[in-house]
Amino acid sequence: MDTSPPTEDALVTLGSQDRSLLDHIQHALHRYPVISPAVVLLVSGIVFAFLSDGRFQRPETLGIILQQTAVLATLAVGQTLIILTAGIDLAVGTGMLLTHLVIAKVAVDQGVPPILALLIGALVGLALGAFHGYIVTRVKLPPFIVTLGTFYIFNSLGLVYSKAQTVSKEALGGEGSLLLWTGKSFHIGSMRLTVGVLIAVSLYVAVAYVLSNTSWGRHVYATGDDPEAARLAGINVNLVLMSVYMVAGLIYALGGWVQLGRSLSASANAATDVNLETITAVVIGGTSLFGGRGRVWGTLVGALIVTVFRIGLNLAGVNVYYQNFAIGSLILVAVALDQWIRRVGK
Amino acid sequence: MSEETRRPILTAEGLGKRFGRVVALDGSDLELYPGEVLAIIGDNGAGKSTLIKCLSGAIIPDEGEMELDGKRLSFRRPQDARDAGIETVYQTLAVAPALDISTNIFLGRERRRSGILGSVFRMVDTAGMRRDAKRALDELGIGTLQDITQTVETLSGGQRQAVAVARAAAFGSKVIILDEPTAALGVRESGQVLQLIRDLRDRGLPVILISHNMPHVFEVADRIHIQRLGKRTAVVTPETHTMSDAVAIMTGAAAA
Numbered sequence: 001m002d003t004s005p006p007t008e009d010a011l012v013t014l015g016s017q018d019r020s021l022l023d024h025i026q027h028a029l030h031r032y033p034v035i036s037p038a039v040v041l042l043v044s045g046i047v048f049a050f051l052s053d054g055r056f057q058r059p060e061t062l063g064i065i066l067q068q069t070a071v072l073a074t075l076a077v078g079q080t081l082i083i084l085t086a087g088i089d090l091a092v093g094t095g096m097l098l099t100h101l102v103i104a105k106v107a108v109d110q111g112v113p114p115i116l117a118l119l120i121g122a123l124v125g126l127a128l129g130a131f132h133g134y135i136v137t138r139v140k141l142p143p144f145i146v147t148l149g150t151f152y153i154f155n156s157l158g159l160v161y162s163k164a165q166t167v168s169k170e171a172l173g174g175e176g177s178l179l180l181w182t183g184k185s186f187h188i189g190s191m192r193l194t195v196g197v198l199i200a201v202s203l204y205v206a207v208a209y210v211l212s213n214t215s216w217g218r219h220v221y222a223t224g225d226d227p228e229a230a231r232l233a234g235i236n237v238n239l240v241l242m243s244v245y246m247v248a249g250l251i252y253a254l255g256g257w258v259q260l261g262r263s264l265s266a267s268a269n270a271a272t273d274v275n276l277e278t279i280t281a282v283v284i285g286g287t288s289l290f291g292g293r294g295r296v297w298g299t300l301v302g303a304l305i306v307t308v309f310r311i312g313l314n315l316a317g318v319n320v321y322y323q324n325f326a327i328g329s330l331i332l333v334a335v336a337l338d339q340w341i342r343r344v345g346k
Numbered sequence: 347m348s349e350e351t352r353r354p355i356l357t358a359e360g361l362g363k364r365f366g367r368v369v370a371l372d373g374s375d376l377e378l379y380p381g382e383v384l385a386i387i388g389d390n391g392a393g394k395s396t397l398i399k400c401l402s403g404a405i406i407p408d409e410g411e412m413e414l415d416g417k418r419l420s421f422r423r424p425q426d427a428r429d430a431g432i433e434t435v436y437q438t439l440a441v442a443p444a445l446d447i448s449t450n451i452f453l454g455r456e457r458r459r460s461g462i463l464g465s466v467f468r469m470v471d472t473a474g475m476r477r478d479a480k481r482a483l484d485e486l487g488i489g490t491l492q493d494i495t496q497t498v499e500t501l502s503g504g505q506r507q508a509v510a511v512a513r514a515a516a517f518g519s520k521v522i523i524l525d526e527p528t529a530a531l532g533v534r535e536s537g538q539v540l541q542l543i544r545d546l547r548d549r550g551l552p553v554i555l556i557s558h559n560m561p562h563v564f565e566v567a568d569r570i571h572i573q574r575l576g577k578r579t580a581v582v583t584p585e586t587h588t589m590s591d592a593v594a595i596m597t598g599a600a601a602a
């Protein structure tokens with residue numbers, strides 16, 4: 001009954017066809033998406049070192065870059081998780097500001113102990129994330145719309161709650177306060193770092209581990225890649241989405257704490273650039289806006305690129321108004337590259 | 347064959363399902379015997395998919411009974427059917443293109459490492475799952491896929507189908523259901539998938555095959571269940587009936 005068994009040629013020949021150099025590059029980038037942002041970071045570092053007459057690669061400058069990236073890098077982790085599920089968070093900046101105001105205000109106005117204030121901030125962050133998750137999974141609104149709405153809402157709540165006033169360093173308890181601990185600095189050689197930098201790096205280590213080594217991480221990728229396939233594989237897609245938005249909310253609070261240490265004050269008008277810059281960091285870092293592919297380390301590199309461009313162009317004496325031009329161009333190149341990489345095998 | 351060995355492994359009796367005023371299933375029966383390939387054919391709207399979805403837990407029938415190995419089944423979701431040992435390969439394949447072969451095969455049933463790494467740090471056993479995924483593909487004679495860590499999107503249509511079938515075969519302990527597995531494939535890739543179906547049967551796994559492709563059905567099926575107007579109207583075999591006979595019964599041009 002076995003009429004001429006089918007040949008397995010098609011299965012065997014895989015990968016052995018002739019490929020051009022460009023194909024090889026395309027496949028390598030497809031497999032290791034962190035390569036392209038890492039190359040950009042390296043090249044821009046070298047270029048700025050020359051353009052700034054050697055001021056750029058000083059350890060002091062590296063320390064400043066890392067400190068200045070800490071808040072952005074922290075928040076961009078949550079953004080990465082959400083974008084991996086093919087969502088987006090436009091409210092990450094105002095969400096962080098709202099939580100950091102809550103932490104500051106309950107500590108200062110209500111006299112809550114700092115550790116408890118941080119815990120309350122974490123709960124508020126979780127609640128904001130849960131709200132996003134609820135609307136996205138139950139009301140079925142697109143994440144873009146949901147977070148566009150909450151972007152304004154969180155901003156408004158922050159202004160109302162703080163009466164648009166800044167909570168000062170002294171009110172927050174001064175240098176020694178746990179609330180400002182993330183701003184505490186230490187030296188490695190002549191490079192000055194802060195606790196906030198360490199927190200950001202630890203967050204990357206933890207989330208990178210979880211994404212690549214746990215079931216939850218794999219389910220996050222599958223949910224963003226093909227939600228129907230994920231559902232049929234027995235994954236509770238809504239639960240995955242809900243958890244991702246809640247983790248991102250928790251990261252608002254962590255980012256808010258790092259922000260307190262960075263600015264040594266709390267204000268609803270702080271860090272206005274960070275909102276969109278998290279998306280920039282994720283996109284430049286090689287994570288696809290269509291979900292399902294990307295690495296959190298790419299985001300860290302992307303966040304560093306943003307800061308390196310700003311500081312490097314500054315040190316090179318380039319008109320400050322060109323900074324956004326450079327970053328904007330980089331985004332377009334990064335997304336075009338992503339589209340090209342995604343065409344592998346098509 | 348004696349009556350003893352011809353006891354069906356999976357049966358459905360009088361399955362009915364309505365969607366509003368539309369009767370999708372009108373008291374449909376089905377028997378699947380151990381070690382056979384049972385093809386289900388029928389015109390559009392005959393209730394093939396609805397019947398299969400009842401068996402795979404994707405929809406809940408309004409009436410009727412299903413038994414697997416003599417035990418009553420009541421599925422409320424696809425996971426229930428899977429837990430009972432019934433695996434379904436959907437027409438859309440349900441694979442995640444950006445994930446690698448091994449991750450796809452174990453998607454939703456990742457195994458954790460033993461010891462503290464697994465229990466506290468929730469670490470999945472990546473190496474072990476890759477080894478077993480490779481073995482699952484080898485067992486089906488498709489171990490020639492060079493690299494278990496390559497993403498599914500880099501595979502051809504036939505290879506993706508092979509991954510989906512390997513996943514079903516790796517976990518389907520009782521029954522495997524294939525929904526239009528050759529619909530999107532070329533001649534050669536269809537041949538490979540038909541060979542996979544024979545391999546599954548040779549390993550003792552009974553297969554239910556839904557297909558519109560009569561030559562494929564007649565090439566691989568042991569028995570052919572013909573669905574018409576929400577009911578099973580006949581069961582024929584490739585030995586006793588021709589393709590045109592089957593099509594005539596299917597369309598109502600001939601009595602069963």
